[in-house]
Amino acid sequence: MDTTTAVNLQDAVHESYRELFNDTPLLVRSPGRVNLIGEHTDYNNGLVLPAAIDKNIVLAIGKRDDNAIHLHSLDQGQSYATTLDELERSPLLWPDYILGVAQQLIKRGHTLQGFNIVFAGDIPQGAGLSSSAALECATGFALNELFDLDINRLDLALAAQAAENDFVGVKCGLMDQFASVFGQEHRLIKLDCADFSHEYIPFNNPELRIVLFDTQVKHSLASSAYNERREQCEYGVSLIQKHHPEVRSLRDATLEQLDRYVKPADEVVYNRCYYVVSEITRLQDGCDDLRKDDFESFGKRMFDTHGGLQHLYEVSCQELDILVDLVRDDPAVLGARMMGGGFGGCTINLVKAEEVDRVVNEVSRAYYQKTNKTTQAYIANISAGTARLNR
Ligand code: GLA
16 A cells, blocks of 8 residues: 555545544554465465565454444445344355454454444455455454454464354465564565464565556356365375375475375376475475575566466466466566466566566556456555554
8 A cells, every 4th residue: 555545545444433433443454465476385284475565454443332343344335233142144245354353252262342343445355465364354453452352463363364264164274364464564474384483585676576467357166166175185185194194284295195195096186286295395496596586586486386376276267377478478577477366366477667567558458458358457565564553
């Protein structure tokens, strides 16, 4: 979010809260994310390399005297009300990201009372930039501050992920919520999902920009296919476990084990597992590239990741493949691939700063010619994670 948008969003949310509830709220913000490399590895106990970006959910919250929950989404222009005793899925969907987090905090033994929330955001929705994770994290952080719950950042991210898994029903890994909560300016987060240890890798080359091209499509099979991929990975692990009980996830598996125990049993599951195991290695090699400032080599690995997601993991789609193919031979684009869960959303591209305008123009024109759809380009600036905006 640039400073003007940030201030406008904050003012709008603040103002709306005062109008609706006649009170001064506590304000927080929580960002969306990009992921440079390491896709579909988080729920396999693997590694990911995300970063928080300058697009946020801004959320205003205040206490109530009863146990009611009153919610208002400025972007949707919708309100929803329930109580702490009736935390169930709503017909509107967006309240679920808030209610699911409240439920998780209660499950973890925290005491809440009623609250009001107004929120808005500038994270494009359905674009794979994790606007829902940002809303979950903003909610958890805000409830923590409001009721002095003393929850640490890791537990906030885990509660937000659990809300998505159990309440919303998407069996996502921890990447999106972790990136939103732990983001730091100009730094990527190398997160090890096996034990949540993480390190920051500086990413601040003035000659490069992270450009996102939004396909502007979200195919309907996205969440069912996501859960199916997860099950396929678990099945692959179970085949190896019969011979190597010490292998608990694809993180522990080797390509040799896949060849021996998974390939003869199920070719499709083998492809899924092969992609994941090689992607974890690719991420580690990619981090070595970054430490040496070798962005050319890093970019090539991004294209390799796309190939794996397209042909082995099969979570890409025509629109994503077109966007990647359009930049493949452009010397100003070091790397490109689909990002996030797949079946729509954005590609992430590493582009030479001085050529960004030309690349965006050319890709936009060609994408329209090939698909009859309009792409939207975003520049992602790596920014700080979840924070309180007022005292
Ligand atoms: C979605 C999920 C994440 C992760 C990515 C794929 O964004 O929410 O947990 O699995 O897909 O890498």
